[in-house]
Amino acid sequence: MRKINTILCKFTNKNWFRYYSGEYRIFHFPGISKAKEENNGVETVMSKIQLPSSKACVVLTEKIDEPSKKSRTPTKNVANTILKEPQECTVEKVENMPEKVKCLRPVPRLKPVTKLPAEYNPKPPEIPAIKLRDGYMMPMFGLGTWGSAPEKVEAAVKHAIKVGYRMFDCAHVYENEKAVGKAINKSIEECLVKRKNLFITSKLWNTYHHPDLVLEGCRRTLDDLNLSYLNLYLIHWPMGYKAGNELIPYDACGRVLTTRVDYVETWKAMEKLVESGYTRSIGVSNFNKNQIERIWKVAKIRPVVNQVECHPYLTQQRLMAFLKEKGIVLVAYSPLGAPARPWVKSEDPPVLEDNLIKTIAFSHGRTPAQICIRYQIQRGNVVIPKSVTPSRIESNFDVASFELTGQEMKMLDNLDRKLRLVALESVSNHPHYPFHDAF
Ligand SMILES: NC(=O)c1ccc[n+]([C@@H]2O[C@H](COP(=O)([O-])OP(=O)(O)OC[C@H]3O[C@@H](n4cnc5c(N)ncnc54)[C@H](OP(=O)(O)O)[C@@H]3O)[C@@H](O)[C@H]2O)c1
Incomplete structure (x- = not known):
């Protein structure tokens, strides 16, 4: 043996x-x-x-x-x-691990390991950071908070800070910014982290697209988070919704009430937020190439990131190449394939169940989620997996100490099937709906 x-x-x-x-x-x-x-x-x-x-x-x-x-x-x-x-x-x-752990198959004369190997390093190294086009550094890895219930997200963010996370992806529409803010502020009070070492992103919701409402949208988020500035503020979607208290306003027939505010005008109001110190950087989310080109032509301050859905079933190779050319960072959302999205269908293939991803995971002694996260980092993308589960918050973070080979990266690229999981089809008739274009 x-x-x-x-x-x-x-x-x-x-x-x-x-x-x-x-x-x-x-x-x-x-x-x-x-x-x-x-x-x-x-x-x-x-x-x-x-x-x-x-x-x-x-x-x-x-x-x-x-x-x-x-x-x-x-x-x-x-x-x-x-x-x-x-x-x-x-x-x-492993609460009460038995003295002798039963083998999966009986192995005669198996000798116990007496020493941890040199390469076993329980303390993961630090996550790399990327320089944005305005000079600020952004960690390439952070915690997503969409769908994290307020009563869970506070503990999750606090745990993540203890584990080493420094970037948090928030949004007004997630309806949990107060809880996220509580965790951040408590962690700062308890000297677990300093504000200057955190990178906090939030997003302007669709009901605040009118230029006169942009400051209000940002202030609302800052109040909820109880912070004096954001590191990054994004236009969440290119489509505007009717302003008001409803996050998603509907008409009597159940159609979303939209507005035709041009996101280029919204962008000009976003620039003012930088000038007055409410946020350090600004960017967009769910924008396609043409929409970015339109902003690019008139912007005084150009977008530093485009946050879009990106995982091995939607690799976004063409959009990535375009953004790279412009010096815009791609932030990969739903990097694990958003398994808990409310509209998931039984026939949708779960990214984390993919055989190739599982194989690569096994060969590295890692989880499929770690492979999906590492895949984005090695492509030069920022990645923001969400979890409220302590063990997953830890394991998802532990991605800096291994590397996928060039061949594995290619195999993962080839899994692309243009499968968009967050499509917001209910507003696909809006003139600014981004996903009719190829990229
Ligand atoms: N800009 C946008 O329009 C937009 C859209 C979507 C998402 N986002 C951002 O991107 C973040 C991430 O995307 P996402 O939340 O859609 O999906 P995701 O990160 O791909 O997946 C999150 C789901 O996977 C589970 N999970 C986490 N780690 C896991 C692991 N190691 N093994 C198995 N399952 C695991 C989580 O469960 P538990 O929490 O129960 O552990 C959660 O249900 C969001 O939270 C949000 O911040 C932005």
């Missing part, structure tokens, strides 16, 4: 299991190698063993009947086998 040789089989390298708030993951690869008879007497098994520090780890081992026999499993075959059937078979809580 020996650990799989990394030269022989890089793909099935030893995978250290990571601990996130007491959760550990067990992967099982049925048929990781050929049957013993077909494979020169070599059989691959996977086992879970307990480390003395009570951390769990998984070691892939090869079982060799005759010790002298060398495995001749070709790397290519193993990789092909993995591509078929990766499964994360268990997620368990």
Whole structure:
């Protein structure tokens, strides 16, 4: 019995299991190698063993009947086998971890690991930052807050700050900015973080598009967050809605009441927010190429980011290339495929369940979510996964200490199926609806 040789089989390298708030993951690869008879007497098994520090780890081992026999499993075959059937078979809580952890398959003479390997680093390195076109630095990774109930988001943001998150993506329409603000201010009071080290983004909602309402929209957010300035303020969508107290105003027939305010006029009012210090940077969200070009021509202050849906099923390659040319950063929202979106249909393919993503995850000893997040960072995009679950907040953050290969990045690019999950189809007849254009 020996650990799989990394030269022989890089793909099935030893995978250290990571601990996130007491959760550990067990992967099982049925048929990781050929049957013993077909494979020169070599059989691959996977086992879970307990480390003395009570951390769990998984070691892939090869079982060799005759010790002298060398495995001749070709790397290519193993990789092909993995591509078929990766499964994360268990997620368990480790509250009372038993003394002896049961192996997935009995492994004779398995020796306990006595020392953590040098590469095992429970403290993740810091998240990289990107320079915006106006000179400010923006962390490439932050916490999304859409759909986070106010009673949960306060704890989530506080936990995230403790874990190391420094960027938070907020919006008036998420109806939780007061709770997010409470967590931020408490964390500052408790000296967990300084305001100057945080990067807070929020967004002007569609009912505030009229230039006379832009300042009010921004002030409302600043009051709710209880902050004196934002780092980044975005026009949430190019389409304006009828102003008023209703976030989504409807007519008697259930149609959204919109306005024809030109977002270029809204943009000019956004520029004033920078000049008066309410926000440091301004940008847009859900804008297409032509809409950005229109702003670009007249802007005194040009948009620094465009926040758009982006994940392996909607890779946004053409929009990304256009934004890069302009020096605008793409902020990837719904990077995990927004699995909890209210309008999800049973036939929609879940991004996190994709076989290739799971395979790549296994080969790095990571979760599919970590692969989706790392994918965006390596493309040079900022990424903002949302979670209110402590273990996920931790694991999603732990993405700086591994790297996807060029080949893996290409394979992920090829998963693109132009699947838009946040389409706001109810206003697709609005003249500024952004998704009729190719990009
Ligand atoms: N500008 C825009 O128009 C716009 C539109 C959409 C989103 N956004 C922003 O982008 C952020 C992220 O997008 P999103 O919220 O749509 O979707 P997402 O980040 O792709 O997915 C969030 C969902 O995935 C779950 N999740 C988180 N980590 C996970 C993990 N490691 N494994 C499995 N599931 C996991 C979360 O559940 P739990 O919370 O229960 O853990 C949540 O239900 C939003 O929160 C918002 O800030 C902006």
